Amino acid sequence: MTRLVSLLLILFIPVASSARGVYQEPSAFINEVFSDEPPSVKKLWLTGDRKKIATEILGHRPNSLRTRYWGKANRTAWILEEIGKEKPITVGIVVNNNRIERVKVLIFLESRGWEVRHDFFTKQFKDIQLQENKQLNKHIDGISGATLSVRALKKLSRLALYLHMQTAFSHDTP
Amino acid sequence: MTRHKRKPKPLIKLRSLYLWHRYGGISAAILMLLLAVTGIFLNHTVELKLDKRFISSESLLNWYDIEAPQRAIGYATQHHNITLVEDKLYLDKRPLHGHFESLAGAIELQDVIIIAVDTQLLLFTEQGELIERITDIDGRRVQIGAIGKLDDKIVIQTNNFLLTDLDFSSWQSASQQDILMIAWSYPTRLPVALRHHLEHDYRSNILTTERIILDLHSGRILGQFGVYLMDAAAIMLILLALSGSYIWLQQLRKRRSHQRKNYN
Numbered sequence: 355m356t357r358l359v360s361l362l363l364i365l366f367i368p369v370a371s372s373a374r375g376v377y378q379e380p381s382a383f384i385n386e387v388f389s390d391e392p393p394s395v396k397k398l399w400l401t402g403d404r405k406k407i408a409t410e411i412l413g414h415r416p417n418s419l420r421t422r423y424w425g426k427a428n429r430t431a432w433i434l435e436e437i438g439k440e441k442p443i444t445v446g447i448v449v450n451n452n453r454i455e456r457v458k459v460l461i462f463l464e465s466r467g468w469e470v471r472h473d474f475f476t477k478q479f480k481d482i483q484l485q486e487n488k489q490l491n492k493h494i495d496g497i498s499g500a501t502l503s504v505r506a507l508k509k510l511s512r513l514a515l516y517l518h519m520q521t522a523f524s525h526d527t528p
Numbered sequence: 529m530t531r532h533k534r535k536p537k538p539l540i541k542l543r544s545l546y547l548w549h550r551y552g553g554i555s556a557a558i559l560m561l562l563l564a565v566t567g568i569f570l571n572h573t574v575e576l577k578l579d580k581r582f583i584s585s586e587s588l589l590n591w592y593d594i595e596a597p598q599r600a601i602g603y604a605t606q607h608h609n610i611t612l613v614e615d616k617l618y619l620d621k622r623p624l625h626g627h628f629e630s631l632a633g634a635i636e637l638q639d640v641i642i643i644a645v646d647t648q649l650l651l652f653t654e655q656g657e658l659i660e661r662i663t664d665i666d667g668r669r670v671q672i673g674a675i676g677k678l679d680d681k682i683v684i685q686t687n688n689f690l691l692t693d694l695d696f697s698s699w700q701s702a703s704q705q706d707i708l709m710i711a712w713s714y715p716t717r718l719p720v721a722l723r724h725h726l727e728h729d730y731r732s733n734i735l736t737t738e739r740i741i742l743d744l745h746s747g748r749i750l751g752q753f754g755v756y757l758m759d760a761a762a763i764m765l766i767l768l769a770l771s772g773s774y775i776w777l778q779q780l781r782k783r784r785s786h787q788r789k790n791y792n
Contacts, residue, residue, distance in 0.1 A: 379669065380663070380664060381664050381667045381668070394697060395697050397660075397695075417625075417658060417661075418658045418659060418660050418661060419653070419657055419658065419659045419660070420651075420659050420660045421660070422660070
């Protein structure tokens with residue numbers, strides 16, 4: 355019995371302790387996305403219709419009136435936050451030609467649902483687009499026990515796609 | 529020769545048991561009602577949002593020994609007071625979202641309120657709407673020691689002194705001459721009325737309705753005595769169930785013997 359408990363502790367303690375925290379600093383993510391030559395930061399105000407649609411997507415008012423992004427050619431990178439259950443999940447999202455190029459969980463502080471940081475999950479978002487009704491055009495398989503984190507990532511992906519369309523980078527190279 | 533069957537004597541006198549059952553029932557009824565009502569509420573905690581409703585009654589807060597916060601640090605800008613009460617941040621009387629460990633100062637620049645907390649700068653409108661959170665100070669996450677103004681520039685103290693503008697897109701080190709000219713934000717004494725308001729607001733966000741109902745249900749609202757009282761009520765309920773069944777059985781037996789006599 356003692357052996358079994360020890361084995362379980364050995365197996366699970368590293369998983370539990372490594373599950374929460376900062377996986378990558380947002381600035382490091384932006385540097386990586388733009389091969390260490392990030393463009394200057396830009397800002398997008400979430401007011402008027404934008405605020406209304408962002409509220410529809412998130413299911414609540416956006417946390418702030420202004421969001422930052424980085425853009426080059428038809429590509430934009432966003433650092434967005436959404437509460438999973440109680441604490442914020444910080445996600446880096448890259449949109450290229452109105453399709454998601456990459457989703458990466460950067461900071462995860464919740465005690466559950468950290469499985470969403472794995473590539474097997476985030477890969478599902480690749481090439482996804484936003485439909486007219488502001489929904490994703492592809493189904494995302496959930497993870498049992500991580501429903502709220504999955505929901506948060508889906509919302510942020512929709513928001514990033516919508517916000518990308520609000521920038522000059524969605525049309526042509528500025 | 530006929531044999532007379534001797535009537536078995538009841539173990540307990542039925543009349544006295546009946547009286548005991550009646551008075552016991554009445555005395556236990558109030559506690560039973562309390563248990564039942566609080567039990568129903570507890571079954572629907574989520575739907576009724578009992579865990580999100582807070583008690584602000586002074587007498588209840590005092591009963592639970594919920595004290596005024598130990599730590600309250602405040603900074604005043606031209607038009608506003610920014611206060612950190614324990615881990616809660618307030619813009620005047622308005623609580624701001626989030627939990628914070630330290631407040632390094634606050635300034636106002638072109639109708640934007642800039643608050644330095646922990647490793648971030650919070651930008652608010654005059655109406656208290658969050659414009660943006662700046663978590664990246666010159667590409668890093670650093671603890672902010674102080675915030676100040678130099679003309680239309682914002683200055684923060686980390687390991688060194690960094691200058692930026694309201695765009696927050698680039699940071700530069702302040703020169704020795706700049707440092708001498710900075711108008712730093714210093715802690716101020718809170719106005720008494722504001723302090724009282726914030727203390728009450730802080731205390732009013734600790735005790736949930738769910739906690740009160742749980743303690744009413746278990747009796748803990750009266751301390752250990754309440755727990756024993758609820759134990760006594762539970763034991764009383766068990767005894768009432770037993771005595772009620774016993775009375776019912778005795779009466780059933782009586783009724784049957786009457787019926788048998790009438791039939792003969």
